[in-house]
Amino acid sequence: MSILALKNKRMTRKSKEDKVFDIINFFLVAIILLLVVYPLYFIIIASISDPNMIYEGKVWLLPKELTLEGYQRIFGDSKIWLGYKNSIIYTVVGTIVNVSFTLMAAYALSRKDLYGRNVIMFLFLMTMFFSGGLIPTYLVVKNLGLLNTMWALILPKAVAVWNVIVAKTFFESSIPGELLEAARIDGCSDAKFFWKIVLPLSKPIVAVMVLFYAVGHWNSYFDALIYLNNENLYPLQLILRNILIQNQASTMMISDLDSLAAKQRVSELIKYGVIIVASIPLLIVYPFVQKYFVKGVMIGGIKG
Amino acid sequence: MEVARKANPIIDSPIQVRKASKLKKILSNYQLYLFLLPALVYFIVFHYVPMYGILIAFKDFVATKGIMGSPWVGFKHFERFFDSYQFWILIKNTLGLSVIQLIVGFPLPIFLALMMNQIRSDKYKRFVQTVVYAPHFISVVVLAGMIYVFFSNNGLINNLILIFGGDPISFMAKPDWFKPLYIASGVWQETGWAAIIYLAALAGVSPELHEAAVMDGANKWQRIFHVDIPAIMPTAVILLILNVGNIMNIGFEKAYLLQTPMNQPAAEIIPTYVYKMGLQQAQYSFAAAVGLFNSVINLVLLVLVNKFAKKLSGTGLW
Numbered sequence: 001m002s003i004l005a006l007k008n009k010r011m012t013r014k015s016k017e018d019k020v021f022d023i024i025n026f027f028l029v030a031i032i033l034l035l036v037v038y039p040l041y042f043i044i045i046a047s048i049s050d051p052n053m054i055y056e057g058k059v060w061l062l063p064k065e066l067t068l069e070g071y072q073r074i075f076g077d078s079k080i081w082l083g084y085k086n087s088i089i090y091t092v093v094g095t096i097v098n099v100s101f102t103l104m105a106a107y108a109l110s111r112k113d114l115y116g117r118n119v120i121m122f123l124f125l126m127t128m129f130f131s132g133g134l135i136p137t138y139l140v141v142k143n144l145g146l147l148n149t150m151w152a153l154i155l156p157k158a159v160a161v162w163n164v165i166v167a168k169t170f171f172e173s174s175i176p177g178e179l180l181e182a183a184r185i186d187g188c189s190d191a192k193f194f195w196k197i198v199l200p201l202s203k204p205i206v207a208v209m210v211l212f213y214a215v216g217h218w219n220s221y222f223d224a225l226i227y228l229n230n231e232n233l234y235p236l237q238l239i240l241r242n243i244l245i246q247n248q249a250s251t252m253m254i255s256d257l258d259s260l261a262a263k264q265r266v267s268e269l270i271k272y273g274v275i276i277v278a279s280i281p282l283l284i285v286y287p288f289v290q291k292y293f294v295k296g297v298m299i300g301g302i303k304g
Numbered sequence: 305m306e307v308a309r310k311a312n313p314i315i316d317s318p319i320q321v322r323k324a325s326k327l328k329k330i331l332s333n334y335q336l337y338l339f340l341l342p343a344l345v346y347f348i349v350f351h352y353v354p355m356y357g358i359l360i361a362f363k364d365f366v367a368t369k370g371i372m373g374s375p376w377v378g379f380k381h382f383e384r385f386f387d388s389y390q391f392w393i394l395i396k397n398t399l400g401l402s403v404i405q406l407i408v409g410f411p412l413p414i415f416l417a418l419m420m421n422q423i424r425s426d427k428y429k430r431f432v433q434t435v436v437y438a439p440h441f442i443s444v445v446v447l448a449g450m451i452y453v454f455f456s457n458n459g460l461i462n463n464l465i466l467i468f469g470g471d472p473i474s475f476m477a478k479p480d481w482f483k484p485l486y487i488a489s490g491v492w493q494e495t496g497w498a499a500i501i502y503l504a505a506l507a508g509v510s511p512e513l514h515e516a517a518v519m520d521g522a523n524k525w526q527r528i529f530h531v532d533i534p535a536i537m538p539t540a541v542i543l544l545i546l547n548v549g550n551i552m553n554i555g556f557e558k559a560y561l562l563q564t565p566m567n568q569p570a571a572e573i574i575p576t577y578v579y580k581m582g583l584q585q586a587q588y589s590f591a592a593a594v595g596l597f598n599s600v601i602n603l604v605l606l607v608l609v610n611k612f613a614k615k616l617s618g619t620g621l622w
Contacts, residue, residue, distance in 0.1 A: 018524045021422070022524075029419055036435055104343070105340050105343035108336040130599055131354065131355070135357075135578065140349065140350060140354050158342075226579075268456075279443075286441060
């Protein structure tokens with residue numbers, strides 16, 4: 001790519017059509033950028049604007065009549081904090097389970113001397129194309145006594161086949177066989193080799209796995225919806241759903257307001273605010289870790 | 305082990321040697337099998353046991369009797385589903401939603417990748433990438449929430465409509481608007497992310513091909529058609545197979561969130577129906593039957609499309 005770019009730059013006699021092409025392309029991409037960014041930007045400015053201004057359609061490019069009322073009400077609500085705490089716990093514990101199960105399995109499957117690896121890989125892959133479905137899975141979780149525990153959110157999603165493929169591909173291509181042979185001669189066991197040599201050489205893939213799984217946990221609501229009915233266990237996304245979609249939880253936050261119209265407007269304001277509050281952890285981390293996500297997709301893609 | 309087999313060809317029969325070496329192989333790698341164990345247990349418990357649990361679709365499942373103890377009823381639940389007035393509505397909604405999503409959503413990442421690949425400035429390119437990937441990480445609840453606030457009666461979109469002199473539309477109450485909202489939000493969220501894989505394929509195009517094309521006097525437009533597009537075709541075919549194979553596995557979480565009592569006629573799809581029948585009304589067997597119907601169609605589609613694609617282009621999943 002970079003060689004091409006260099007050569008392109010050196011080739012000064014660019015045809016007129018190509019120049020036109022570049023200009024049109026630049027503006028088309030800029031329009032796409034705007035379409036992606038504006039909704040996100042609007043949520044931010046709306047969350048700190050006076051709700052009456054949004055209601056009357058006066059907020060477009062800049063926040064109007066700044067107010068932090070929405071955020072005050074959100075942070076004053078104990079449910080939000082509880083949801084935050086639960087989501088953090090589920091994400092951390094879940095990701096640890098995910099990553100350790102996935103990497104161990106992927107490493108074992110990446111070893112060509114593992115007898116039966118094709119059969120096991122086939123068993124794993126099959127689940128991508130056919131599944132028992134919602135009800136039988138629910139019954140398994142129920143029979144294991146996992147309902148209303150955090151394990152219901154973690155164990156049924158312990159390993160994603162796709163991530164096993166990605167990690168396995170990585171191990172196959174980046175851990176040279178000579179390394180294993182050398183370690184064996186020194187009397188190193190498989191477990192020790194994995195821990196002392198493979199993992200330190202595989203930091204990028206560990207990062208990719210951690211990120212993929214952690215985002216999945218942080219963003220998921222459906223498992224909590226079907227497996228939990230104790231409100232104290234609700235993750236943030238489920239509380240968000242109640243606020244954003246069912247207009248529920250916010251009644252608590254606006255109980256001091258009298259008129260129905262005021263209630264309605266402030267609850268809209270709260271909606272903008274909670275969207276930001278829920279997305280903040282990702283928004284902060286995203287620009288720094290984006291390249292790892294991309295790497296993950298590419299490793300999977302080469303194989304795919 | 306190879307050495308052992310060669311050393312004693314007369315003393316041991318070949319079968320015995322093979323067995324012994326197999327066992328040796330397994331034993332010497334026992335730690336690797338321990339590595340595999342958690343994942344294997346997981347797949348058995350949470351994927352293969354539920355596959356066995358599908359049997360309840362052919363039974364009248366009673367929780368106290370268990371799967372084996374419940375009486376067989378044959379295809380009763382399937383017949384009930386096929387005969388119900390909702391059957392064709394559900395099929396129409398599910399297929400309609402996924403087919404339009406595929407037609408609209410599949411080509412867009414390719415266009416975006418081709419456009420991004422033509423950006424001259426590396427800085428601008430990196431910036432564009434960071435921005436267009438971002439929506440992928442927004443949770444489905446937040447996305448649905450954004451749709452609700454933007455398309456509410458006094459939301460951003462209706463304010464825009466008012467400025468241009470139109471009449472406000474209550475989007476969330478109209479069945480006709482369910483599909484467009486569902487699909488447009490999906491395009492907004494996933495197009496950038498889906499473009500990554502094509503960008504990777506484009507990055508793998510040998511610069512010499514482009515140079516040769518330039519030598520021959522090809523302009524950018526021609527190079528896109530004759531160099532870039534052929535380069536990403538195999539990737540596109542594989543993704544198309546996967547997408548078609550998943551056509552009945554429509555993103556159920558978003559559909560469920562976007563359902564309102566008023567848009568129900570268009571928004572009820574097979575997966576949400578399974579959820580309501582099975583988990584809200586506890587008709588386990590019936591819901592399992594509907595779910596099984598869905599997965600079987602899916603599997604058949606996947607196999608057919610794969611065959612078709614293999615014949616057509618030589619690329620396939622297996």
